[in-house]
Amino acid sequence: MFELPLVRNTKRVRTVRKLRYQYINTLYQEYRKVQSFANANSTLPTPENSAAEEASDGDHNSADATSRRRRRKRRLLSVLGHAETDTELSDMEAEEGSHEADQADSEKEFFTRHEKPQETFEVWNTDRQKAVPMNTATLSYDTCKQIEKHAQKRVSAGMxxxxxxxxxxxQAMKDGYETVAETPESHHLVHIAQLNELLHTNIMKGKWDTAYRCFSLLIRLPGIDIRSVWGPGARILRELASNDKGLGTSEEFLGWLSGIFSSRSNFNQTMNFLMDPVFRCGSKTHAAKFVVAWLWELLFASCPDGTEHPSAEDASNRKLSHLLERLSEMVLIPPYMEDPEVWFIFAVCHLVSADQLSQRFISTKLRTSELERDISRNQVTQHITNAHMCIRTCEAKKEEFSFPRRIIEEQLACFEKRLYQNSGESTASDLGSGFELDNSPENLDTQNVLGPGMSPMIDEEENFFGSAEQVHFGFDSDSST
Amino acid sequence: MSTFFRGPVCGTDNCRSRLWRIIDGRRTCQYGHVMEGDVEFNDDEDDINSMGVITRRLNLTTNATGSFRSSMNSQSQLSQKEDANQKVYGAEGERLFLRCFQYILKLQCTWLIEHQNFPPVFTDVVKLMWMRFIRSLEIADQRSATGDDNGGTSMQVPGKKPRLSLLSSICLLYMANTHLRMPVHSCDYIRWICSMKLVYFKANLHLPALWRKQLPNYYHQVLEGGKTPSEGQFFHKLAHMCFAVQLSSCFSTYVSYEALTLKLLFAVKLPPQILFDVKELIRISGESDSSFCLYENHRERVERLYQCSDLRIAAYFILAVRYKILQDDPFFVNYCLAWLEIEGSEDSPAATEDLVTKLSHDAASLHQNNHRWSDQQTTDYLDWMEQHFLPASTKTQTEAQTIDHRIASKKLYSMFPLEKAPTGSAEDRATRPSYVDKTQEAYLEISDALAHGVRVPRQKQTPMLAQLAEAKLLREISYRFAVSQPQLRECLGHLQSRICKTRNSMNCAS
Incomplete structure (x- = not known):
């Protein structure tokens, strides 16, 4: 019932995959040959392809390149004195030679024509302007068969x-069928499958202890790929870690994942089978989901939870500064550099630390010297500018990532106000003019105005990341006191 | 200055360069891509001499399949190549395989003697049979060789491959205990191997490290066990092995049907009186003791499975139950009604071993209703997983791992510790019901149901009841013998017609 979290690398999958791309490519080439008289710049008459406009451009170049190469070879042959006896044959040979030279190329060639699944996954291109008319060119049955026959002949060597x-x-794939994943039959796989089922059913029932046992057994078995089950693992730990000190926390677990499966390794298309890697781990262009989840966890953990305990606050401050440091490093390298969500987290981090620092200005308990106040004022201003900057970068990434920008900016503005209201208070008493608004105590607390607008954002985040813990951005505790 | 050396494929922007050089301490490929995450640090000789400390950098990265590789990629690849060359093939490989097989056989005997109280002489008997088997191979070899010479053909016929699988080892064990007249039957062996107590699945992990390295992969596959035996594979193999060893010529091959019947009775929780009915049925159907001997067959497959003694006994047992119900014995009919009622509600066996056996046998059927597993069953299953399955499948895992991998997994495991409570397990063992307790409990449950529920068996119901009971017995018994239900039903059909025939002839004679 559930997908097995296995590393699958059977030889069969690999060969079939290679053949398949080779076959599609030859089909495509043949089709181009036939269709070139009608219109040169067309793609295969399949609806899925009609959207890939730029892809066809890229292909055009590559087709040109191959034809150029062929021409050059023919010329070379004629120079050497070999007569052009059988063009068909020499074509075949030339192409086969090039195929043998780089075996893996058929797959790459295929992917240059298509958008990669990780780029189109759950992205619906609804923009009218980008729409491309469907390729309505028809193909007679006879020609189709001929093309197929030719392609079949080409791959027969590999088969x-x-x-x-x-x-x-x-053969099944060629005829347009999709093969069902085999049911596990070996004794080993049967029991792994059973364990996997138990894991999922127990999570569904909410029996966390049993689910934990299943998970801890599962990850110890050979051949299990933890990247496909990290979600359940993190969830189980979140449920149990608070009660049992022997276990790691979900934060640690996600940190481990991010450390071990860094996206710095080269992504090799030919080396991974069946499962698409991007949904399990990161690549050079995509931040791994567990890294993002880990960052959220870290952020939640570093937010003070409202209890006015100085040591706890210190710890959370330290955590927050660590997180800020880590994020500032992360956004310099490719996958995170381009990820708006990471930038958003970065912005929220700045927001939280700005909040914490500016807290000192309104709290009456702490009386600090003017110099210290100046220093922290500078810090707050810096954080606020940084947050603005991050938000701007986040928006510039132009991906489908939406967030309540206005609310955050209002927040930042109110933190900024905090800085000057106390000094305003002190100066106001001296000057005694112009600051009525600031002097009235109900207006001092700017959150009263924004509070109701703020809460939906927090709720939204919680639901989205499935966190049970209550998050306070400092001000909820304020308004409650 | 620019000397290239070979390394992994660069891969940046589909760059296919394998050649690298070092520019400013950074590994750079032929086309100028800088390898990420690879930083050469200044290893001045002076430093090493003065400080005497050699640092090693762990660069944990993974490739796309999720396996780890360290920064010393080329070195590990080289050593792997050397390892790969260690495999031995051909006649020598075959000899190594036989040696490995022998080793596993020895492990199996040791386990049986230590944990199942087999007599020490058991090992000797198994050894004797194994020797006879090897000799049969030799004879077959010679025969094929001489046949070639006589025929005068130049065609080289390779010596007949010993078609050994791990099942053959189980067959040898079974033959030996039959000779020693021990009340252990095929169903016991199947239960033991499925619950991974007897060395069978992943047996190749038990081999010494050197052998494991040298053994060719296809033999590894043979020794891994693979699928659970099904569709009577065990009996096919058994008959063939009996033939190869020429068992009947100097060993006792009689299988005592009383013991097996009693075992089945307790397994399915029917009243023990049935034993006498089974004996009676066997007597009147005119079976002599010789028909309960191990069947020998020179072919790979047995065409008529009812010739295998164990299945024959099981079939007689089911037949006896059917006739008993049809006789309309009031107590037994009542009992069967209660029995069907109780066990009909939950269709999965109570004992962990049986549960595991059933699961391994037909995984597909149990998958659909595993959400109906009781908590106790789940706990039992997970206990079994932890105690037997996990150690057996991870036996040599740490050897194969690189140091990076080992460090990483150690960290992971410390986050997810297995619940190991040594005190708790001792208590558990004390409180956990033994086999006898469980059996008693099950019988008590049925008798409770018998006492409380008042059932009025009607005349018309009995054929229906017989059918239901038979279907249930087929279901319960077939997986214990690793045969399919149709196969067992076929045995039933044959025996039934046979009984009818003998009855008719007796009637004619009288």
């Missing part, structure tokens, strides 16, 4: 020595 099973799968 000579593959196993019966792989051949069967390839």
């Amino acid at each position: 000579a020595h593959i196993s019966k099973n792989a051949n069967f799968h390839f």
Whole structure:
């Protein structure tokens, strides 16, 4: 019932995959040959392709390049004295030679024509202007068969020595069927599957202790890829870690994942099978989901939870500064640099620290010297500017990431006000004019105005990240006191 | 200055360069891509001499399949290549395989003697059979060789491959205990291997490290166990092995049907009186003792499974129950009604071992209703996983891992500790019901149901009841013998017609 979290690398999958791309590419080439008389710049007449406009451009270049290469080879042959006997044959040879030279290229070639799944995953291109008319060119049955026959001939060399099973799968794929994932049959897999089922059913029932046992057994078994089950693992730890000191926290677990499966390794298309990597881990262009989840966890953990305990506040301050440091490093490297969510987290971090620092100005308990106040005022201003900057970068990333920008900016503005209201108070008493608004105590607390507007944002975040803990950005505690 | 050396494929922007050089301490590929995360640090000789400390940098990265690789990529690849060359093939490989097989056989015997109280002489008997089996291989070899010479063909016929699988080892064990007249049957062996108590699945991990390294991969596959035996594979193999060893010529091959019947009775929780009915049925159907001997077959497959003694006994047992119900014995009919009622509600066995066996046998059927597993069953299953399955499948995992991998997994495991409570487990063992307790409990449950519920068996119901009971017995018994239900039903059909025939002939004679 549930997908097995296994590392799957069967030879069969690999060969079929390679063949498949080779086959599609030859089909495509053949089709271009046939269709080139009609219109040169067309793609395969399939609806899924009609959106890929730029892809066809890229392909055009590559097709040009191959034809150029072929021409050059022919010329070379003629120079050497070989007569152009059988063009068809020499074409075949030339192409096969190039295929052998770089085996993996057929897949890359295929992907240059298409948008990669990780780029189009759950992104609906609804923009009218980007729409491309469907390719309505028709193909007679006869030509289609001919093209297929030709492509089949081309891949037959690769199919000579593959196993019966792989051949069967390839034929099925060629005819447009999708093969169902095999049910596990070996004793080992049967029990892993059973354990996996138990894990998921127990999570659904909310029996966390049993689910924990399943998970801790599962990750110890060989062949299990933890990247496909990190979600359940983090959830289980979040439920249990507060009661049991022997366990790690979900924060630690996510940190471990981010440390081990860094997205710095090269992403090799030919090395991964069946499962798409981006949904499990990161690549050079995509931040791994567990890294983002980890950052959120860290952020929540570093927010003071309203209890006015100086040591706890210190700890959370330290955590926050650590997180800020880490984030400032992270946004310098590719996958995180381009991720608006990471920038947003960065902005929220600045917001929280600005809040904490500016808190000192309105709290009556702490009386500090003017110099210290100046220093912290500078810090707050810096944080606020940084937050603005981050938000701007986040918006500039132009991905489908929306957040309540106005509320955050109002927040920042009110922190800024905090800085000057106390000094305003002191100077106001001296000058005694112009600051009526600031002097009236109900207006001192600017959160009273913004409070109701603020709460929906917090709720939204909580629901989105499934966190049970209550998050306070400092001011909820304020308004309650 | 610019000397290139070979390394991993660069891969940046699909760059296919394998050649690297070091520019300003950074590894740079042929086309000028700088390798990420690879920083050479200043290892001045002076520093090392003065400080005497050599630092090693762990650069944890993974490739796309999720396996770890360290920064010393090329070195590890080299050593792997050397390892790969260690495999032995051909005749020598075959000899190594036989040696490994022998080793596993020895492990199995040791376990049986230590944990199941088999007599020490058991090992010797198994050894004797194994030797006879090897000799049969030799004879087959010679025969094929001489046949070649006589025929005068130049064609090289390779010596017949010993078609050994791990099941053959179980067959040898079974043959030996049959000779020693021990009340252990095929169902016991199947239960033990499925619950991973007897070395069977992943047996290749138990081999010594050197052998494991040298053994070719296809033999590893053989010794891994793979699928759970099903569809009577065990009996096919058994008959063939009996033939190869020439068992009947000098060993006792009689399987005592009383013991097996009693075992089945307790397994399915029917009243013990049935034993006498089964004996009676066997007597009147004119079976002699010789028909309960191990069946020998020179082919790979047994065409008629009812010739296998264990299945024959099981079939007689089911037949006896059916006839008993059809006789309309009031107590037994009542009992069966209660029995069907109780066990009909939950269709999964109570004992952990049986549960595991059933699960391994037909995984698909149990998958659909595993959300109906009781808490106790889940706990039992997880206990089994922790105590037997996990150690057996991770036996040599740490050897194969690189140091980076080991560090990482150690960290992970410390975050998810297995609940190990040594005091708790001792208590558990004390409180956990033994086999006898469980059996008693199950019988008591049925007798409770019998006492409380008042059922009026009607005349018309009995054929229906017989069918229901038979279906249930088929379900319960087939997985214990690792045969499919149709196969067992076929045995039933054959025996039924046979009984009818003998009855008719007796009637004619009288």
